[in-house]
Amino acid sequence: DQQVKQNSPSLSVQEGRISILNCDYTNSMFDYFLWYKKYPAEGPTFLISISSIKDKNEDGRFTVFLNKSAKHLSLHIVPSQPGDSAVYFCAASDDKIIFGKGTRLHILP
Amino acid sequence: NAGVTQTPKFQVLKTGQSMTLQCAQDMNHNSMYWYRQDPGMGLRLIYYSASEGTTDKGEVPNGYNVSRLNKREFSLRLESAAPSQTSVYFCASSNEERIQPQHFGDGTRLSIL
Numbered sequence: 734d735q736q737v738k739q740n741s742p743s744l745s746v747q748e749g750r751i752s753i754l755n756c757d758y759t760n761s762m763f764d765y766f767l768w769y770k771k772y773p774a775e776g777p778t779f780l781i782s783i784s785s786i787k788d789k790n791e792d793g794r795f796t797v798f799l800n801k802s803a804k805h806l807s808l809h810i811v812p813s814q815p816g817d818s819a820v821y822f823c824a825a826s827d828d829k830i831i832f833g834k835g836t837r838l839h840i841l842p
Numbered sequence: 843n844a845g846v847t848q849t850p851k852f853q854v855l856k857t858g859q860s861m862t863l864q865c866a867q868d869m870n871h872n873s874m875y876w877y878r879q880d881p882g883m884g885l886r887l888i889y890y891s892a893s894e895g896t897t898d899k900g901e902v903p904n905g906y907n908v909s910r911l912n913k914r915e916f917s918l919r920l921e922s923a924a925p926s927q928t929s930v931y932f933c934a935s936s937n938e939e940r941i942q943p944q945h946f947g948d949g950t951r952l953s954i955l
Binding site: 778822824832835 | 901934941946
């Protein structure tokens with residue numbers, strides 16, 4: 734049973750527009766949420782996180798939104814750039830961390 | 843500024859062979875992790891070490907052993923490799939108290955024939 738779901742395997746966005754990556758979770762005990770970015774043949778890179786006591790966290794072009802009642806979080810990238818093309822993993826933790834399967838983001842020129 | 847270094851990058855084994863995947867970090871982090879990533883799957887935690895001298899099982903520990911040799915190094919051993927262990931293995935480290943990998947190595951691609 735997947736506790737962290739990224740229902741869109743891939744997403745294509747025009748350069749300069751907003752990219753929105755979505756993630757749903759089922760375990761209400763999760764209290765910390767993270768996003769990682771991964772390029773081919775490289776390890777994941779930690780991007781941004783949010784605690785369950787917040788509903789928004791912003792870092793430059795990246796903003797994560799958390800809706801606890803809906804058990805949903807999203808990552809917004811504004812404006813999208815070619816270097817943002819990668820696989821993005823959502824993760825959630827209580828004492829252990831569970832990763833989603835990832836969403837491949839393509840930024841179109 | 844190496845970060846997390848994994849060796850080897852690629853390896854092909856026959857079923858039943860053993861091998862050790864090496865990982866070292868130069869950031870003085872307390873916690874180290876081993877993950878595996880299979881096609882279409884997220885990262886799954888095999889083992890982690892919250893500090894030198896301690897190790898704990900993750901989600902998928904069966905068939906693996908680990909050693910936290912010192913603060914820098916955390917190795918993963920397959921005693922008798924099986925085709926189901928074909929995967930990409932990532933080592934990671936962090937200084938967070940909770941289980942939260944921050945810095946990953948570039949992975950070891952392991953094929954078991």
